[in-house]
Amino acid sequence: MKPNFHILIYLFSFALFSQKSHDKTNATDDRPNFVFIVADDLGYGDLGFTGSTQIKTPNIDKLAQTGIFCSQGYVSSAVCSPSRAGFITGINQVEFGHDNNLAHSQPGFDPQFLGLPIGQKTIADYLKPLGYISGIIGKWHLGYEDQFHPLNRGFDEFWGYRGGGHDYFTSNPEAKGYMAPIECNYKTPQPITYITDDKGDECVDFIKRHKKEPFLLFASFNAPHTPMQATKADLALYGHIKDSKRRTYAAMVHRLDINVGRIIGALKEYSLDKNTLVVFISDNGGPIDNGSINSPYNGKKGTLLEGGVHVPFILNWPKTLPSGETYSHMVSSLDIVPTFLAFAGGNVKEYPFSGTNLMPYLMKGSKQIPHDNLMWRFTISAAIREGDYKLIRLPDRLPLLFHLPSDISEQHNIALDNLDITRDLLEKLGKWDVSLPHPLFLEGAEWKKQQLYQYNVNYPLIQP
């Protein structure tokens, strides 16, 4: 194979990185900044470039159009906290027992373990010795106890809240849960106005303050997670949508898009846009009950159907990555940490990542693929995708096997017609499953019971 121009740039850049010092003031330091934007409970089909007919997301669309859209992009869990534990460590969270969302601790489980295990390193831990400053704006959801706090997990700055969600309009110094006060270690946090805008403000300010040093900005939006709350102005823009929940949802995603645009705008304003690697994903699929639509995918948040784990996935880095391409091999949110680390000059091979540095694969002409297969385990379910096939294992029925290229919406279970594939995938999945450690905490028995029903529902598969 003839090495192409992009690969040469990549290899050359990499050689440079590995030799030079990481002095922040080094004028030749052309390592990228990283901006990692995460939407929360976003429906797959609710962006312009993924097919929405109702919601306008020009800024996120443009990010895809000027970068690489990974059309087969997955997260490692179908719910928030474990998905975040995965993508922030680069290790499949079930490999260290973070299988589940953080519920009240169950009888027999030690609440001191209720968070991202302190032995696990985050992307901020990896980037710190390489001279990067790291900030997180928004939702943490990796533990309430102080040992789990983002400022104890490698981040230099935090404006946000420890829990899994927040009210969009109200923050109260006395409140807990969704109305809890904003924590911030670099200023007295302002009263929130509409929290998606407030996060946008903080992201813009972060970029401004750190424009002269290598940085990681983790823009952790809660939009469009419940509670369903939008501004009057945005609701007016979507007044033509009759269903009020869907209307509110659309307005919330619209406001998310505006603030993604503001982040990109700030990068441009400070001439950082060319050399910043921006990644955009959702932490899992839409839960439907927030008004989201995972079209064309079946299922929802909490299931291992595509609608639970297949997410919009964009990498954008004008200086180095191809522009306007679609990458159609499987990639994982677990790849983000090793990818960032490689470009920051770290040695990815030193660490036990489940993910892989994507850059060599994304370059034009690469014949290799990042993953032979991807596997998931969540409460009562487990799944494997290998090549074109995906198998889902549930405790109350025969396995589900889908051929995704011909059945993108997972409507036709072909397990019994393809017993060799079924047996092979079951065996791989089962061996992996039993090799994993015990979960460190669980969500409660009631949640587990609800899981089966979610696989018996007909989900909307086409745009409204």
Add this chain to the structure above:
Amino acid sequence: MKPNFHILIYLFSFALFSQKSHDKTNATDDRPNFVFIVADDLGYGDLGFTGSTQIKTPNIDKLAQTGIFCSQGYVSSAVCSPSRAGFITGINQVEFGHDNNLAHSQPGFDPQFLGLPIGQKTIADYLKPLGYISGIIGKWHLGYEDQFHPLNRGFDEFWGYRGGGHDYFTSNPEAKGYMAPIECNYKTPQPITYITDDKGDECVDFIKRHKKEPFLLFASFNAPHTPMQATKADLALYGHIKDSKRRTYAAMVHRLDINVGRIIGALKEYSLDKNTLVVFISDNGGPIDNGSINSPYNGKKGTLLEGGVHVPFILNWPKTLPSGETYSHMVSSLDIVPTFLAFAGGNVKEYPFSGTNLMPYLMKGSKQIPHDNLMWRFTISAAIREGDYKLIRLPDRLPLLFHLPSDISEQHNIALDNLDITRDLLEKLGKWDVSLPHPLFLEGAEWKKQQLYQYNVNYPLIQP
């Protein structure tokens, strides 16, 4: 249906029990004593009446021949501690999180929960207010912490050890584990000689001391659990067995049988034999590595194949039960508590037993069956038996379905040839499984991993 004589006796007795007081000194108190004899890791085929060609067990055989042999008798777990948690409460232990053996507590699990949950009542708790005295001689294995101690769980007397096994010859005041000292609350325990004999001594003494009051004696033998240690005299009796482990095992079972005979002898000596309900089971199948043989059943301790959970199961009560009968409908070790409680005059319907009072079913002429199905969940496996079919669910393969009457050794998986049955049983099993609470403790990830392999082994199916 014309009620037969036995049922009339039963109903009449029950009416009597429910009206009279439970004064121990009441001369008309003809409620039975209970002697519950449990072997430990006994191979199914290692008794005379279950087909052993090598091991002589005339006393246990006679118990079967003068009582009811339940040929389809099951325990609720394939390993010791959860099986004991099940049969001592009458509730399937997975319904209160006692799924597993007591290992060192795993990260994230609270060691204070490492035992039979203190909210669960034992048979001794049930019998105490009815005027029974309860003693346990031998192995406890339901928690080391004081809150789990048998004397805190309804038992009046304890001669034994809290752990899961014991050395047969040695007990050391300074030692822990298998050499731990014997605990006893009614005397300074004697030095042990051969522990199976010592337990026999204590059982005989218990019967002598309590011959004038209603009692429950739980004779909790460790024979033939490891360590494999027999007396020289017993080894000499089995000198013709070439394999030394099998020879030792045979000698240990022989010695168990002798001491079962001594217990029955003591009942006779004090004229208690007619009105004592004696139950004999093993806590699970033979683990093979102790020299046991589960012939004709496939599998071993730890698996949900018949060799793990199908056990010798005898009820013997000359005064009331038929003699020399074989009962061929499924019964469970979970039935023992409600059966005892009913005959002690308790109201079984007041409590959430998984098991059922067997007595109406065991009477001649009964057309009802005690259980439509039985279900198991153990680490990575789950199983259901309904009627003649048994389905086992494992994470790395399609389900196993066996038709037991035509395939007693579970050699022919007919799941794909009987999809309706497979789907029906999978659905029942899965719905039950996900309805269960979380386990309170686990055995360690390594144990889980070993489980799959056990289903790929060829086990000895015929007597040596």
